Amino acid sequence: MNTKTVDYLIVGQGLAGSCLAVQLLERKKKIAVIDRPIEHAASRVAAGLFNPITGKTFSLTWLADKLFSYLHLFYQHTEQVTRQHFFYPMPVYRPFASAGEQNDWIGKSADNQYAPYLEKLSASPIFELQVNNPYGGLLLKQCGYLDTVKFLNAVRMLISKKGILIEELFNEDELGLHSGGVSYRHLKAERVIFCQGIAVNQSRFFSWLPIQPLKGEVLQLETDVQVPRIYNRGVYVVPGVWKAGATYNRFDTSPGVTPVARKELTTSLDLLVRFPYQVSNQLWGLRPTVPDRRPILGSHPEFNKLVLFNGLGTKGVSLAPYFSHHLAEWLENGLDLNNAVAVQRYKSLYWKSA
Ligand SMILES: Cc1cc2nc3c(=O)[nH]c(=O)nc-3n(C[C@H](O)[C@H](O)[C@H](O)COP(=O)(O)OP(=O)(O)OC[C@H]3O[C@@H](n4cnc5c(N)ncnc54)[C@H](O)[C@@H]3O)c2cc1C
Known part of the structure; x- marks a missing residue:
């Protein structure tokens, strides 16, 4: 097979990999994306809510002034590029x-x-x-939801039509590191960017990072009622995708849905909403969370051709657009990475583990 040369090889097409792929294509870069979709990938399970005031104490999200104005521009622009509708601003x-x-x-x-x-x-x-x-x-205001499944499918179709999607499991053992870049089977790239969500914990290059699974479950609802806004108190109800969630479980990260989570969500829902609904499905996924609640991006402490974009935690929909832009500017235009999100803040863990 002929060798194909690209600027960047992206591993994973969840919210992180999709937003980064869009950013790099905008910059006219040659990319290839390897992804083996799984039904319970966090990005596919997510309700897609973005909301600047969150948590029990109604706190203003970190960097809200930057994240929220940017995400509106980003998703609307990506709708135009893909000619698909997946972004729904709503109070x-x-x-x-x-x-x-x-x-x-x-x-x-x-x-x-x-x-x-x-x-x-x-x-x-x-x-x-x-x-x-x-x-x-x-x-x-400045809230709403992203239909994440439609968004991921739209980006997938975009890259598939360009012939740059490889639908298979990425095998790290086949990755070659060279002074000028990396090789993977018939591909050569300047850099490989790992956007694998919680699967990063199986990576021999990045598993030393403190990315921890936080299991979440959501309910899929059915109702005949027209609901023009998202309701959120103890649980959120997102119309359109009709998801209600979510649970947060750090102790039980076993695969599959649970009756306990269903009970927790329906109890909170019944306290919040007055309209009739039926539960048609229950979904689960693992969020890639970081103790300091900041994303993690940048190059490996020892092998600078290996780059990471991860740690989107509970807020991938609002973090991925802004930080994929930040990462692309660092890769392409030499912008300094914000220390609060750089891989380097954890480099001592790497040297301890090496
Ligand atoms: C129940 C639940 C509800 C949520 N609700 C919201 C919400 O309302 N709003 C919000 O902002 N966030 C929400 N989140 C969080 C959000 O889903 C995450 O922040 C985000 O999806 C993480 O994206 P990611 O791309 O890093 O990881 P992932 O979504 O896990 O994507 C990683 C991709 O990489 C692929 N991959 C991994 N390893 C390999 C390999 N070796 N080879 C090939 N492919 C590979 C996977 O198959 C997957 O497609 C929710 C999460 C859960 C679980």
């Missing part, structure tokens, strides 16, 4: 849990840092036919 409504929380937010809503994301604070119940909210709640 999120978060009911207050108590009068105390309502009171806190009446104070906090005057804070300028929240202004870009607050559509409205309601101190009394709204949307009552659909949601329980005795203390009112926050209507948030």
Whole structure:
């Protein structure tokens, strides 16, 4: 077989690999993407929610000002490039849990840092036919969801049509490292970029990194009700893809769905929503999380032809666009990597393990 030369070989086509592939194609780079899809890959299971104010304490996401404006541009542009629709901006409504929380937010809503994301604070119940909210709640903007399955399929079709998709398992034992680049079977590349999600823990090059599985389960719902916004309190309900989730389980990372998770999700759902629904399916996946909750990108401490893009944790939809851009600028234009996300912050772990 003839040798084919590319600039970058990408391993994995989840959110990380897909966003990076789009970034590098935009820069007219020659790439090849190797991916063997699995049904429970985190990116395919994800509800696709993006929301700048998250968690039990309604905290503003790290780098929200950069991530959220960029992700809108990125996904809309990728819709144009692929001629597919998968990006759905839509408000999120978060009911207050108590009068105390309502009171806190009446104070906090005057804070300028929240202004870009607050559509409205309601101190009394709204949307009552659909949601329980005795203390009112926050209507948030710059939120919505990505239909991740449609997005991944659209990028897959794009790269498949270009003849640069290799649908198989990448075998590290066949990777050759040379001073000028890497080789893999009939391919030669300047660099290989590992975007494997939690499978990175089986990599002999990167398994020393503290990327830990966080199991999540979501329910697939069916309902006849028209819901024009995402509801989120204890559980989120994303219309369109009709996913409700998610659980967070660090202790049980065994494969498969569980009755415990189903019970947890339906209990929270019944507290939140008032419309009838049926559970039609239950899905599970493993999120690639990092103790400091930041993505991990950049080159291997010893072999600079090996590059990583991982650690998207619970927020792949909002992190992948901005950080794939950051990584592409580092690869192509010599931009310095932000220390908070660079592989190098963990290099002492590598030298200890070597
Ligand atoms: C239940 C659940 C709900 C979630 N909901 C949300 C949400 O609402 N919003 C949000 O922002 N995030 C959400 N997430 C998190 C999000 O899914 C992750 O942050 C993101 O998908 C990680 O993407 P990734 O590309 O790094 O990994 P993955 O999605 O795991 O993709 C890795 C890809 O690499 C392939 N691969 C790996 N090794 C090889 C190999 N050797 N050869 C070939 N192919 C290989 C895999 O098959 C896969 O296709 C959720 C996650 C879960 C589990």
